[in-house]
Amino acid sequence: MTRKKQIILPFVILLVGILIAVLFISMKKPPEEKAEVDNTPIVSVEKIIVSPMTLDVQSYGIVTPKYETEMVAQVSGQIVELSPLFVPGGFVKKGQLLARIDPSDYEANLIDAEANMASARASLEQEEAQGKVAQSEWETITNASPSELSLRKPQLAQELAKVKAAKASVLRAKRNLERTEIRAPYDAMVESRNIGLGSFVSVTFNVGKLLGTSVAEIRLPVADNQFQFLDKGLVNADVVLKGTYAGENTQWNAKIARSEGVIDSNSRMSYLVAEITDPYVLEAKNNKTPIRFGSYVNASILGVSLAEAAIVPRHLVQNNQVPILDEESKLHYATVTIVRQNGNDVIISQGLNSGDRLIVSALDYPIDGMKLALATDESGLNSDDTKIAGKVVLDDSDVRED
Structure with missing residues (x-):
C-alpha cells in the first residue's frame, strides 16, 4: 500500500502544479497593444513668391555742390x-x-x-x-x-x-x-x-566762398563686382537717396550723371556721380524737402530688372539646390540659378515657381524623395501658411506685411 502511494503521489503533485499553472495563466491579462508610431519627419515650410524684381546697388556719399567758387x-x-x-x-x-x-x-x-x-x-x-x-x-x-x-x-x-x-x-x-x-x-x-x-x-x-545751388552732386563708391547689376548705360540711372532732415528720415530722387572712369588706388572702388537739381528747393513751387550740402546719405542705385525672381534665405541653399516639399509631401531638391547674394538672402532667377513650399526646418538625414509631414500648430493652420521674401501668406487673397 505504502509503495502504491509513493508511486501515485508524484503524479498527483505534478497534476496539481499543472492545474495551478493553468489557473495563473488564465488569470494573466493579455499585453496591451501599443499604438503604431509614425516616424515620418515633420517639417515647416514657407511658400515661395516669384515676381518681377529690380536689382539695386547700395552705396553712400556726401552731398556737395557741383560748382563752388573762391571769390577774390x-x-x-x-x-x-x-x-x-x-x-x-x-x-x-x-x-x-x-x-x-x-x-x-x-x-x-x-x-x-x-x-x-x-x-x-x-x-x-x-x-x-x-x-x-x-x-x-x-x-x-x-x-x-x-x-x-x-x-x-x-x-x-x-x-x-x-x-x-x-x-x-x-x-x-x-x-x-x-x-x-x-x-x-x-x-x-x-x-x-x-x-x-x-x-x-x-x-x-x-573775399568769400560761394556754393552753387542749382545742382548738387554725390560721389558714390561702387565695387567693381557690383557693376554687373547695373544697366550698361549708367547715365540717367535712377538713384534713391536716404538721409535725415530735421531729425526725420527722408528720401530724395537723383540721377547718375557720369562715371569718373577710374579705380581709386586706395579704396579700389569706382565712383559714380549722382546729381540732384535744385537741392535747396529755391525754384520749385512744391513741398519737397531740401537736401543740404554736407549731408551724409545712403544711396540705392536701380539696376537691371528681372522678369521673375524669388528671395530665399542663403543657409537653405546647398550646391545650388533648395529643399522643396512637393505635392506628394515628399522631399525634392530643386536646382536653382542664383543671380546675387544679398546679405543673408540670395536672389534666384530660375528653378522656383510661385507657391512652391520651401522647407525651412532642419532634416537630420535628408534623402531626395523621402516622405515628410507638415507641422500643425494649435490653431490648426499648417506651417506652409508662413512667410517668405518678407511676406506672410495666409491664403491666395490675404497678404500682409511681416
Whole structure:
C-alpha cells in the first residue's frame, strides 16, 4: 500500500502544479497593444513668391555742390558797400552785387584813358590831313617818285598805333572799374565771407566762398563686382537717396550723371556721380524737402530688372539646390540659378515657381524623395501658411506685411 502511494503521489503533485499553472495563466491579462508610431519627419515650410524684381546697388556719399567758387578781388581798394545777403548762409542770384570796392581811383583812370584816346584820335586825324597834303604836292611833281616818308605814311602808322594803345587803355580802365563790383557768377549760397565794410583788399585777396545751388552732386563708391547689376548705360540711372532732415528720415530722387572712369588706388572702388537739381528747393513751387550740402546719405542705385525672381534665405541653399516639399509631401531638391547674394538672402532667377513650399526646418538625414509631414500648430493652420521674401501668406487673397 505504502509503495502504491509513493508511486501515485508524484503524479498527483505534478497534476496539481499543472492545474495551478493553468489557473495563473488564465488569470494573466493579455499585453496591451501599443499604438503604431509614425516616424515620418515633420517639417515647416514657407511658400515661395516669384515676381518681377529690380536689382539695386547700395552705396553712400556726401552731398556737395557741383560748382563752388573762391571769390577774390581783382583790383585793390577799400570796401565801401556790402550786400545784406553776403553773409554765411545767404542765398544770392546770378549777377547780384555782393561787395563794392571804392571806385574813385578807377573812375579817374577811365577819364584819363578816354582823354588820351581823344588826343590820339586828334593826332591821327591831323596826320591823315598832312598825308593828303603831301600826296597832293607830289602829284604836281612829274620827274620824281615820292618815298613812304615823303607821303608821311610812317607818321600815320605811328599815330594809328597810339590810338589803338589809347583804346586798350580805355578798355582796361573800364574793366578795372567794373571789377570794383564783386558780383555772384551764378545762383549760390554764401559759405563764408572774409571782408567787412571799410576793410582794404588787395588783388587776389579771398573775399568769400560761394556754393552753387542749382545742382548738387554725390560721389558714390561702387565695387567693381557690383557693376554687373547695373544697366550698361549708367547715365540717367535712377538713384534713391536716404538721409535725415530735421531729425526725420527722408528720401530724395537723383540721377547718375557720369562715371569718373577710374579705380581709386586706395579704396579700389569706382565712383559714380549722382546729381540732384535744385537741392535747396529755391525754384520749385512744391513741398519737397531740401537736401543740404554736407549731408551724409545712403544711396540705392536701380539696376537691371528681372522678369521673375524669388528671395530665399542663403543657409537653405546647398550646391545650388533648395529643399522643396512637393505635392506628394515628399522631399525634392530643386536646382536653382542664383543671380546675387544679398546679405543673408540670395536672389534666384530660375528653378522656383510661385507657391512652391520651401522647407525651412532642419532634416537630420535628408534623402531626395523621402516622405515628410507638415507641422500643425494649435490653431490648426499648417506651417506652409508662413512667410517668405518678407511676406506672410495666409491664403491666395490675404497678404500682409511681416
